[in-house]
Amino acid sequence: MEMSFRWYGSDDPVTLDKIRQIPGVTGIVSAIYEIPAGEVWPYEKIVQLKETIEQVGLHLNVIESVPVHEDIKLGLPSREKWIANYKETLRNLSRAGIHTVCYNFMPVFDWTRSNLKAPLPDGSNSLKYDAEKIKHIDPLSGQLTLPGWDLSFQKEDLKQVIDSYQEVTEKKLMENLIYFLKEIIPVAEEEEVLMAIHPDDPPWPIFGLPRVVTGKENIAFMLGAVDSPNNGITFCTGSYGADPENNLFDIIDAAKGRIHFVHARNVKWTGEGSFQETSHLTRAGSIDMPGVMKKLHDTGFTGPIRPDHGRMIWGEEGRPGYGLYDRALGAAYLNGILDLLHEE
Template sequence: MEMSFRWYGKDDPVTLDKIQQIPGMLGIVSAIYDIPVGDVWPFEKIVELRQSIENHGLKLNVIESVPVHEDIKMGLDSRDQWIENYKETLRNLSKAGIKTVCYNFMPVFDWTRSQLDAPLADGSHSLLYEDEKIKGLNPLSGELALPGWDLSYQKDDLRKIIDRYQIISEQQLMDNLIYFLEEVVPVAEEEDIMLAIHPDDPPWPIFGLPRVITNKTNVEYMLNAVDSPNNGITFCTGSYGANPDNDLLDIIEAAKGRIHFVHARNVKWTGDLSFQETAHLSRDGSLDIVDVLQKLNEVGFTGPIRPDHGRMIWGEEGRPGYGLYDRALGATYLNGIIETLDKAEEA
């Protein structure tokens, strides 16, 4: 497996100089963040990003993410033009040597939490999701704005989009995803790009919006509907694992050969549809990370993996979930498991 690290570009307080010092670090997961959703990514800007990373002895091995325009998700007549733009971006990424693209199909909002600095017993703090608090929030009020959310919408536009989703069922949203994949996967095949859809986070509907990449059944449906090795998933332990009903090993088995990218993090279930993120170790959360990596190894996964959503420790301040210290500890922990699995195979 190829140990990798999320980097948010030149404005990220976690610099490439620091990331390259993490033992065993090979790849950088990044994106271009100043291009409006749906616009074509210029080849020159992709090369500039890649070069800045290679100058630090690392490689740009995953783009996370190329956002999908809401018109595509809603199935509007205008979606075809946005899909054509997406295809052109894939071509430019391939030309620049990028072969793995992570994306998601979550309506309006990306990953969602109710608190960004919830305390843990050891004095650190982390991301928390409390279902009752989320149910009591109005996403139009501005009281909750999270990293990863597209905040470019005007309130009236956002209200119209949310209202439109009220008449879109989960099956319709899945149909819109399949329409999108039927269009872009042939380009991915031509360009040798692995598309890796990220699960919905959390893996259930929020704010009255449908969500469809949530469990084994939906993953199998999506993979079978567009049956191509280039149509795959990002296996995120924390997203799928937030729901105790999801068997992570079963999902890996169902998607074997189609897992192109892995996010590894742990969560502790704290109540019905509620959880808090923890240190990566199996004993610190509700997920057995050793079992997960062993299963990934068993099905032959050798692609990029990154430690995801670390705690804030040792007084560090920064982007919630994306500090340096705990993610670096997570990478070292994951590398220890991976090396042990590799040694066992050699014995």
């Protein structure tokens, strides 16, 4: 496995110079963040991003993410334009030598938490999802805005988009996902790009919106409906693991050979539909991290992996979940597990 690290570009306080000092990290996971969802990524901008990373001795191994336009998720006639743009972006990425793309199909909102700085017993803080608090939040009120959310919507537009989903069932959303995949995967095959869909986070409906990348059954259906090695998943331990009903080992078996990217993080279940993110250590949360890593190793996964959301520790301030120190500790912990696995 190739240990990698998420970098949010030149404005990220976690600089490339700092990242390259983390032992064992060679890959950078990034994106071009200023381009609106649906627009074509220019080849020149992709090359510029790649060269910036290579100048410090690292390399760009995963794009996370190329956003999917809402019209595609809604299945509107205008989706054809946005799908054509998506194909062109994949061609430009391949031309620049980038061959793994992480993306998601979550309607309107990306990953969701109720608290970005929930305290932990050791004095650090982390991201938390409290089901009761989420029930009482109106996403139109502006009470909750999170990193990763598309804030380009005006309030009126956001309401219109959310209203549009009232006619979209989970079955229909899955049909729209399959339509999208049947369109783009042939291009991904031609360009040797591995598409890795990220699970919904959390893996259940929120704010009355459907979600379909939630567990083993849906993953198996999606992979079978578009049966190509280029149609794969991002295996995120924290997203799938937020639901105690998800058996992570079974999911790995169901997606064997089609896992193209791994996010590794730990969560602690704190109540029905509730969880808090912890350090990567198994004893800190509810996920058997060494067991998951061994399962991935035993099933032949050798692709990019990155420590995912970390705690804020040692007084660090920054993008919630994406500070330097705890993710660096996570990378070291994961590399320790990998060292043991390679000795077997």
